[in-house]
Amino acid sequence: MAFDYFVILAEMRTGSNLLESNLNAFDGIECHGELFNTGFLNTPGTESYLGVTFAQREADPWSLMMAARATGARMPGFRLFHDHDPRIWDHVLRDTACAKIVLTRNPLDSYVSRKIAAATNQWKLGDVKNRRQTQVSFDAGEFETHLSRLQSTQIEILNTLQSTGQSAFYIGYDDANDLDVLNGLARWLGLASRIDRLPRALKKQNPEPLDQKLSNPGDVAKALARIDRFDLGRTPNFEVRRGPMLDAAQGGAQTRLLFLPLRGGPEAGVIRWMAALDQVAPEALTTGFDEGRLHRWRRDRAGLRSFTVLRHPLERAYSVFCARIVTGEVAPVxxxxxxxxxxxxxxASSSEDGFRDAFKAYLKFCRASISGQTGLQPWPIWATQAALLDGYARVISPDLVLREEDLAEDLPRLARRLGHDAPPDWTPEREGDSSPTSRPALSEIRDSYITRLVREAYGRDFDTFGFTDL
Structure with a gap:
C-alpha cells in the first residue's frame, strides 16, 4: 500500500520518543516529533518549526503539515496524541494517504511512568548517569480514569479505521526496540531501506519491577480486582446507529423553544401544549428542519431552549402496540x-387474555428487532429512546430531558423561564392519542412476564435512564 506520510498514534509514556528515534535511523524516514502538541511545536520550548510559527500553526495547522510533507523525505511523519490539535486528529484518522502506526503500552506501566516523570521532571533519558529515581503513590481512581481514556481513544481509532476501510500497524512498547519488527514496519510503509542495528540515543528510564516504583504496591491488586478487564458486566448493544430525526422536530411559533420528539412518546400532547403556549394552531409550529435550516433557525433565536420527553418503556411499547400495531398500520410488524x-x-381479542398474549408477542418482536435478530431493523416507534437521543446528538443535544410523569410541573416551569407569566397547564394525552379504539388498560393486562419481557427488549433504556418497573 502506498502512503504519502505517516503518523504515530500514541500517548504520553508509551515509548513514542524511542520509536521516533528508531524510525529516524531508516533512510527515507523523517519523523518530526509532536508537531501539533497544544503547548509547543516538535519539542518542548520550540515556538517555530520548518518556517511556521506557533501562532501560524494555531490559525492554520495545515500549513505546518504541508511544510513537514515538503521537507524532501520520502516518508515524513509525526507523533500525535489524543489531546493534540483535534482538527489534525480527525483529518489523519480518515486520510487514507496517511499510514497509521498505533503504539500501545501496558496501561499500568504507562500510568506509573507518567507519575515518575512528572515527579522527577525527567521525560527523556540519554545518559544513565543522569537518571532520576523516585517512588510514587498509586491512586486507584486516577488509574481508572487513565484506563478509561486510553480505552475510549483506542475504540475511536479502531472504529474510524473500520468505517473508512483502513488498516494500521500496531506495535507494542516492548517491540519498539525489536529490529525485525522495525524492519517489518518499514516494509509496511513501502520503504526499501532496512537497519541492522539500533540507535542508542535514548535509554529506558525505569527498568525496575513495578513494586519498586510504588510506595503503596499493595493497593494495585485491590484496585485491579474492582476493574472488569473483559467488560463482563456490559450490556451488549446490537442496535443500529440512527441519524437525527430533524424532520420530527417542532419549533415554537414565537417562543424560543424546540421540541425533539422521541417517537412513541407523548408527542401529540406536547405539540398541543406548545401551540397553546403561543396561542396558535399546532400547524403553525415550525417544522421541516434539516441540519442547515435548524442551524439558521437556532442562530436567530438567542436563548433558545431545546427539550425532549422520555416515556416509560412499558407505557411507550403499549401505546405503540395499541395505536400502530393492533390497527395493522405497520404491516411489516x-x-x-x-x-x-x-x-x-x-x-387480538379485546379480552384481557387475548390482548395480553398479543402484546407479549410484540415485546418479543421488539427485542429481536433491536438485537438485530430479524431482517426488519428498528423503526423509531419501537427503537430504544437511548438510540433516538444518540441520533439527535449528532446534530443537537437537548438542553432538557424531561419525563412524561413530571410534565405538569416541568413544562410550565420551562415556559415561565422563557417569559410566559401564565403558561397553559399540561394536559395528559386524551383517549385516542395513542389508540383509536377502546383497549384494555395497561394495568389490566400487566403481569410479571410482561415486566420481564419489556426489560429484555428495552434494557438499554432501563440502564441509561434508570427506569423502574411499573
Missing amino acids: RDHMIRLFDTDPTR
Whole structure:
C-alpha cells in the first residue's frame, strides 16, 4: 500500500520518543516529533518549526503539515496524541494517504511512568548517569480514569479505521526496540531501506519491577480486582446507529423553544401544549428542519431552549402496540409477528387474555428487532429512546430531558423561564392519542412476564435512564 506520510498514534509514556528515534535511523524516514502538541511545536520550548510559527500553526495547522510533507523525505511523519490539535486528529484518522502506526503500552506501566516523570521532571533519558529515581503513590481512581481514556481513544481509532476501510500497524512498547519488527514496519510503509542495528540515543528510564516504583504496591491488586478487564458486566448493544430525526422536530411559533420528539412518546400532547403556549394552531409550529435550516433557525433565536420527553418503556411499547400495531398500520410488524410467533396482532381479542398474549408477542418482536435478530431493523416507534437521543446528538443535544410523569410541573416551569407569566397547564394525552379504539388498560393486562419481557427488549433504556418497573 502506498502512503504519502505517516503518523504515530500514541500517548504520553508509551515509548513514542524511542520509536521516533528508531524510525529516524531508516533512510527515507523523517519523523518530526509532536508537531501539533497544544503547548509547543516538535519539542518542548520550540515556538517555530520548518518556517511556521506557533501562532501560524494555531490559525492554520495545515500549513505546518504541508511544510513537514515538503521537507524532501520520502516518508515524513509525526507523533500525535489524543489531546493534540483535534482538527489534525480527525483529518489523519480518515486520510487514507496517511499510514497509521498505533503504539500501545501496558496501561499500568504507562500510568506509573507518567507519575515518575512528572515527579522527577525527567521525560527523556540519554545518559544513565543522569537518571532520576523516585517512588510514587498509586491512586486507584486516577488509574481508572487513565484506563478509561486510553480505552475510549483506542475504540475511536479502531472504529474510524473500520468505517473508512483502513488498516494500521500496531506495535507494542516492548517491540519498539525489536529490529525485525522495525524492519517489518518499514516494509509496511513501502520503504526499501532496512537497519541492522539500533540507535542508542535514548535509554529506558525505569527498568525496575513495578513494586519498586510504588510506595503503596499493595493497593494495585485491590484496585485491579474492582476493574472488569473483559467488560463482563456490559450490556451488549446490537442496535443500529440512527441519524437525527430533524424532520420530527417542532419549533415554537414565537417562543424560543424546540421540541425533539422521541417517537412513541407523548408527542401529540406536547405539540398541543406548545401551540397553546403561543396561542396558535399546532400547524403553525415550525417544522421541516434539516441540519442547515435548524442551524439558521437556532442562530436567530438567542436563548433558545431545546427539550425532549422520555416515556416509560412499558407505557411507550403499549401505546405503540395499541395505536400502530393492533390497527395493522405497520404491516411489516404484523407479518413478522405471524411468522416468528404465530400471532396476528390485528386479530387480538379485546379480552384481557387475548390482548395480553398479543402484546407479549410484540415485546418479543421488539427485542429481536433491536438485537438485530430479524431482517426488519428498528423503526423509531419501537427503537430504544437511548438510540433516538444518540441520533439527535449528532446534530443537537437537548438542553432538557424531561419525563412524561413530571410534565405538569416541568413544562410550565420551562415556559415561565422563557417569559410566559401564565403558561397553559399540561394536559395528559386524551383517549385516542395513542389508540383509536377502546383497549384494555395497561394495568389490566400487566403481569410479571410482561415486566420481564419489556426489560429484555428495552434494557438499554432501563440502564441509561434508570427506569423502574411499573
